[in-house]
Amino acid sequence: MAKEYNVAILGATGAVGSRMREQLEQSDIPVKNLKLLATERSAGQKRSFRNKDYTVQVAEPDSFNDVDLVLSSAGGSVSKKLLPEAVRRGAVAVDNTSYFRMDENVPLVVPEINADVLKNHKGIVSDPNCSTIQMVVALKPVFDKFGLDRVIVSSYQAASGAGQSAWNELEQQARDYLEGKEMKASILPVKGDKNHYPLAFNLLPQIDVFEDGGYTHEEWKMIHETKKIFFNDMNSSKIKVTATSVRVPVPVGHGETVYFEVADKNKASVEGIQSAIAAGKGLILQDDPKNQLYPQPINAAGKRDTFVGRIRADQENPGSFWMWVVADNLLKGAAWNAVQIAEELVKRDLVSVPDPEESYQLFREK
Amino acid sequence: MAKEYNVAILGATGAVGSRMREQLEQSDIPVKNLKLLATERSAGQKRSFRNKDYTVQVAEPDSFNDVDLVLSSAGGSVSKKLLPEAVRRGAVAVDNTSYFRMDENVPLVVPEINADVLKNHKGIVSDPNCSTIQMVVALKPVFDKFGLDRVIVSSYQAASGAGQSAWNELEQQARDYLEGKEMKASILPVKGDKNHYPLAFNLLPQIDVFEDGGYTHEEWKMIHETKKIFFNDMNSSKIKVTATSVRVPVPVGHGETVYFEVADKNKASVEGIQSAIAAGKGLILQDDPKNQLYPQPINAAGKRDTFVGRIRADQENPGSFWMWVVADNLLKGAAWNAVQIAEELVKRDLVSVPDPEESYQLFREK
Numbered sequence: 146m147a148k149e150y151n152v153a154i155l156g157a158t159g160a161v162g163s164r165m166r167e168q169l170e171q172s173d174i175p176v177k178n179l180k181l182l183a184t185e186r187s188a189g190q191k192r193s194f195r196n197k198d199y200t201v202q203v204a205e206p207d208s209f210n211d212v213d214l215v216l217s218s219a220g221g222s223v224s225k226k227l228l229p230e231a232v233r234r235g236a237v238a239v240d241n242t243s244y245f246r247m248d249e250n251v252p253l254v255v256p257e258i259n260a261d262v263l264k265n266h267k268g269i270v271s272d273p274n275c276s277t278i279q280m281v282v283a284l285k286p287v288f289d290k291f292g293l294d295r296v297i298v299s300s301y302q303a304a305s306g307a308g309q310s311a312w313n314e315l316e317q318q319a320r321d322y323l324e325g326k327e328m329k330a331s332i333l334p335v336k337g338d339k340n341h342y343p344l345a346f347n348l349l350p351q352i353d354v355f356e357d358g359g360y361t362h363e364e365w366k367m368i369h370e371t372k373k374i375f376f377n378d379m380n381s382s383k384i385k386v387t388a389t390s391v392r393v394p395v396p397v398g399h400g401e402t403v404y405f406e407v408a409d410k411n412k413a414s415v416e417g418i419q420s421a422i423a424a425g426k427g428l429i430l431q432d433d434p435k436n437q438l439y440p441q442p443i444n445a446a447g448k449r450d451t452f453v454g455r456i457r458a459d460q461e462n463p464g465s466f467w468m469w470v471v472a473d474n475l476l477k478g479a480a481w482n483a484v485q486i487a488e489e490l491v492k493r494d495l496v497s498v499p500d501p502e503e504s505y506q507l508f509r510e511k
Numbered sequence: 512m513a514k515e516y517n518v519a520i521l522g523a524t525g526a527v528g529s530r531m532r533e534q535l536e537q538s539d540i541p542v543k544n545l546k547l548l549a550t551e552r553s554a555g556q557k558r559s560f561r562n563k564d565y566t567v568q569v570a571e572p573d574s575f576n577d578v579d580l581v582l583s584s585a586g587g588s589v590s591k592k593l594l595p596e597a598v599r600r601g602a603v604a605v606d607n608t609s610y611f612r613m614d615e616n617v618p619l620v621v622p623e624i625n626a627d628v629l630k631n632h633k634g635i636v637s638d639p640n641c642s643t644i645q646m647v648v649a650l651k652p653v654f655d656k657f658g659l660d661r662v663i664v665s666s667y668q669a670a671s672g673a674g675q676s677a678w679n680e681l682e683q684q685a686r687d688y689l690e691g692k693e694m695k696a697s698i699l700p701v702k703g704d705k706n707h708y709p710l711a712f713n714l715l716p717q718i719d720v721f722e723d724g725g726y727t728h729e730e731w732k733m734i735h736e737t738k739k740i741f742f743n744d745m746n747s748s749k750i751k752v753t754a755t756s757v758r759v760p761v762p763v764g765h766g767e768t769v770y771f772e773v774a775d776k777n778k779a780s781v782e783g784i785q786s787a788i789a790a791g792k793g794l795i796l797q798d799d800p801k802n803q804l805y806p807q808p809i810n811a812a813g814k815r816d817t818f819v820g821r822i823r824a825d826q827e828n829p830g831s832f833w834m835w836v837v838a839d840n841l842l843k844g845a846a847w848n849a850v851q852i853a854e855e856l857v858k859r860d861l862v863s864v865p866d867p868e869e870s871y872q873l874f875r876e877k
Binding site for chain 1: 803821
């Protein structure tokens, strides 16, 4: 009989956590028992999974006794505190927060690209940022076929990337605006930052907090996660990446204009890129201007794939191209990519922590 | 006594036409008589101007008898048909449509940049595209101080850029979406194109029709108008420009992520660019990440200025920078820029057509 796993979802009632449960339900992973973990506020709620009801419990260190696999999306501070405890108890965690992503002991994985680095995991595997994932999945076939020197990306990011409460806030603001009332803001652009601004019928060029140099942390993530995913080095100079991230009044589905310069400038062509993407893993080419076919968030929402269109050459810079990339930020950008990682861990028989106590010392709060 | 002018507004009841009347009202231009011209559908409506009521009339060739100055925003086909007739009757037209912009006999003017080319006009002056204007105004002080080799722009364009009916459609779609009804689309992305898609809570990577090479006509305009404005040559190779234009669910106020490479790479700095923009004409620097100050469409709507923020260096490509530019697409992007051009024509005593019959032959439908 195939191995069965005890799985815990940490942050089970959030926008991503709910989708982790749905994606896990549809996956091939044999689940023996499921634990739904959240804060006290959600404890006691019920959720169904594979025809059985489960009650949401308060997450605490001992929640992970007898757990094999954790899917985590409860915020960085929760990951920081609880994932070392999970690992200490022998559970492997796939973490959707940014907290461990740049830790050199933590693989940062997009299965279509670098599933092989999973073999080095020490108990925690990180799920990259939503806006990074869809971009690197779309770039991967180009990278393989023509090489990549440089990426310049502008993002059009949906409200749900900031959680269910930001999504709700956007819809309430839109209602108020249409009724001629004043829009109220208490979450976006960044819940923990000082000022809040309406997103409905507006654009907010701030996602996450500002870093030195004027970049937001979201932009920083797009740059350094891309380097780590492609070259296993967050500061690799093998690819140059720069980004501007903007929040747009869309509930689900990030858009990105990705401008890229290939290495093999003589060989690359629009047709060559289109055929590489059409054949790429996890990708759907939607690129037929004559019939006005191009990716749109309302069509990508609810889908696991990443959609690519508007591929064209910069007519003055040979070897440089544009593409327009859209994906469901809660699925490929978060829950589905996490469950894909879990599937790879199962397939490769890697759902165990080689030395739990050593890993605990490595990852625990210092 | 100062000269007074008979002014006509063509397309007077549209989103831009209404604002042309308001901006003209607030300008210093001495208006003797005002003619409000539109289609039969709007004829008979009344509008006030400087405390006097005017009745909208049907636009026809003889409407321009005794007119000195025309502000035109009734669509390319109307400009094509009626502006040669206006010029033949001795009127100077400032045209907001794209129809004559690339005509070598027509100056394409952003007064902060190239008002001097007005002296060569032959009766028609073109107002550039909304998304071009705000970008070139923001780039002008950088161009003057450090030179400009290359621009890579992604736009976030408001619904009103496609007219009042597109704006109304966006709001109706938003209402339907929030009530759980199906969204209907009959205007966007392009009224005359085959398919129509909802914009509310969505992104549409198509503005205007597709051209050869996969670019939309909007993107083509951003590229070639920028070259013509800076170098009086729509195909100038002195600056490389490429663009992706995306329609976003915002009523008024275009956003743009502008990535640019300066010529003088050693001299340029973030501080140098900030101070140039702060001192630039028609520009407001809003760039204080610590206090979350950056341009937003809801703050730019109704203002004549172009707002610039998020200025920062590409950390891997010396001499390359980002900025985020927002302006009211109906004002600086259209009506206000047109009235500014009219003010310059008045100031320079250029409100006359040197040879009306010759100009008529030059511009008439062939």
